[in-house]
Amino acid sequence: MRTMNDLATLLDASLGSLVIEAEALLNIKQAPVRKLTNRQKRQ
Known part of the structure; x- marks a missing residue:
C-alpha cells in the first residue's frame, strides 16, 4: 500500500x-489462454 x-x-x-x-x-476480458496437453506439445 x-x-x-x-x-x-x-x-x-x-x-x-x-x-x-x-x-x-x-477485469478487462481477455481471450482465454489454452493450455497444451503433453500430447499436443509432442505433435
Whole structure:
C-alpha cells in the first residue's frame, strides 16, 4: 500500500482512483489462454 500511495503521489492522483483504475485493467476480458496437453506439445 505504501508503494501504491507513492505512485499515486507521483502521478498526482488519489490512491482510491489509482486502485479503481488498476482493478478495471485487471477485469478487462481477455481471450482465454489454452493450455497444451503433453500430447499436443509432442505433435
